[in-house]
Amino acid sequence: MHYLNRKFKKIQPQLVATTTSYNQNLPQPQLATTTTCYNHNLLQPQHTTTTTCYKHNRLQPQFATTTTYHNLPQPQPATTTTYHKRHKEPPYCSEKDGNLEGFIPDLMKAIEEKTQMSFHLSKVEDGKFGSKNDRDAWDGMIGKVISSDASIAAGPITVTDERKEAVDFTVPFMSVDLSLIMLKQEDGAKKISSAKDLLNQTDLKIGVLKDGSTHSFFRQTKDTTFMKIYEAMIKDETNFVPSYQAGVEKIHKTTTSPKYAMIIESATADYYTVQKPCDLLSVKIINDTRNYALAVAKNWPQKEQLNKSIEELKKDGKLKELKTKWWPSACNGVSKTGAVGGATVFITLGAIFLSLMKSF
Template sequence: MRILPLLPPPQQEPYTMSKGSGGELEGYCIDLISELSKKLGFTYKLHLVKDNRYGAMDSSGNWNGMIGEVIKGEADLAVAPLTLTAIREQFVDMTTPFMQTGIGFILRKDMAFEQSAFSLLSPFSTDMWVGLLIAFLLTGLCIFLVGRISPSEWAEPDAEEHSFTLLHSFWYITGALTLQGAGPHPKALSGRLVSAIWWLFAILLLACYFANFNSILHSNNKHVSIKSFEDLANQDVIDYGTVEAGSTMHFFKNSNNPVYRRIYQHMERKKSYVSSMEEGYRLAQEGNFAFIGEAVSLDLAVARYCQLTRSQEVVAMRAYSIAAPLGSPWVKNLTIAILQLSESGELTYLRDKWWASSCMGADEAQTSEALQPHDLRGLFLLLGLGLGVGLLLALLELLSKARNQAKDSKKSCCSVLTSELNWRFGSGGESAEQDTTDKSKA
């Protein structure tokens, strides 16, 4: 059997493509032919259509392309993404469709933005907010520990009340985030160092937040939410177009739907047509452009270019079928075989095989303008270094006091240091305070 797959320049990925340098063919349609031959038990020979066209009727009533070769008897079957149309059905027999499609559009993911009630959080990514929460908790804990450890901050644990409780420590750094002080302030060098680092961190963080928030607020592409063709027609922020003189353009041109008519008039007025689908994909990736085309082809572009997304709305549903000469005895058997392949899930498998996404594991957040933790890693490193140095200074202050007390009391430095830490973090300080209070009352 002579079968025509279509191989236009450039090749129509993923239906029919050259495999290596030996001239072999591969693709969805090649696999489909192979499966049909196994079910029906026929052998076949592939050859490419001469004029690289699907088939259209000229003014004199003659057909070119694949349909023309089938009509002339030069091929027994044409297996390609041939759209099932009324005019073609008059001149050739076509099987039940092996693939359904329609008209949709693709655009950059950030163009399909939808306003959210949580837009105030949009300048920072989710990971960034989690990092900030961790930094806030660690800083509050560090202030608390420095206030407990440093003898300059808490000189007499058995007689004085501790100023920097855990709750006050968090309240103090919260005041810094709002650029408002919350006293009392640290007196020790270690506490002041931690406070200064946190204030610097807060100021730079707020500067980054408001700068990015202003950028998002004034970004033109964030003022629209494009989910459907009506959304596309009702906005003038981004341009849109389709392949010039293609079937998609003729659909909008001949449609009586007012939305589709407005879309066609916009494309005519702006001359926003493209010469090829590849050009449409490129413009969509560059931004401020929505490319309109057949959904099945757009799905392939989305699978290859991770920053693109396809509209959920698909209109003008159409189907791809296999063409055969009028009265061909193969059409009935091919229709049954295609239905069997559909029922067994083989057509779904072939679709998943050739439309497999290369974007698996890609970080979708990279298409967003939200700041990521790695964007401010220097700021987090500065904060971490400041907290570490502050704790170290507090320990050195306590160690210095312990050494002086050890000399005066003729005790070992380690025992005095251990005793101090027990007073500051154990229950000894509270018991001594209670005893002193009871004695004063007596």
């Protein structure tokens, strides 16, 4: 055990006041603890006196984790990286002129203003929300959080029981249902008014987002009707699409029988049904309300700050403002919620990112 005190004098044109402490906790039998304190007393604008003290307990030459706290104001803003699922997935996140924009980037900016945190957004490499693979390991955004490559996974991530076993979630920032999105039906076509009607649609193939929460639901369901729907899905691997955008493109391209339809979250369906060429119909599933939330590591200490800021954004109407901004309607006669005239059909299916934190 030893202490080291040092004083420095130098020309300093700006006033700086920073207190930094480091505490390293190791899962190893021996712990390495380092405490570093900085105290800067500025007597004149051109004169800086700095006192630095170090306290070392050198029982272990390596450490596993580091948490750094900064008292604001800081010389430079704190930086955290947020992973979003894809760089081209409107309305949540898309790329324009080299910059990311959409509901998620705006949401994170709003949280920055509430918490004084700072986030850097980046896309996850495999383009997945996160599911378990054959080795029982998590991929996608959830995998990034678990491996500590990310502090926060931000996107339209559905909160599920399986995911809650691996990560923690904030309070929801959006609630959605499941919807069937398809081309508008021609006069005389068979109308869909129940889940069982999907089984009788010989001219319609049903698909979902590959390895998404809806895919997991159908894969794990014990309901006879849903099992039959899934059995029809797996007969053609192309029914499982890599992104919502790819699914919508497949709907438009499949103009001959059997046509293609996709079961997705209602908020996403609402967006695509009000975009040109205005030829899509959203068939909502009203008995499977699910939530979108930010995913963080288990027991992440800043989660409550995120929760508080999201609740404040709900209360002051900011989340509603962002929804209005990024779900604009480009179609006449179509509401912003995706209902088409009086033709919306309801199906009752029954009850059914961030790189490692640097500083704050």
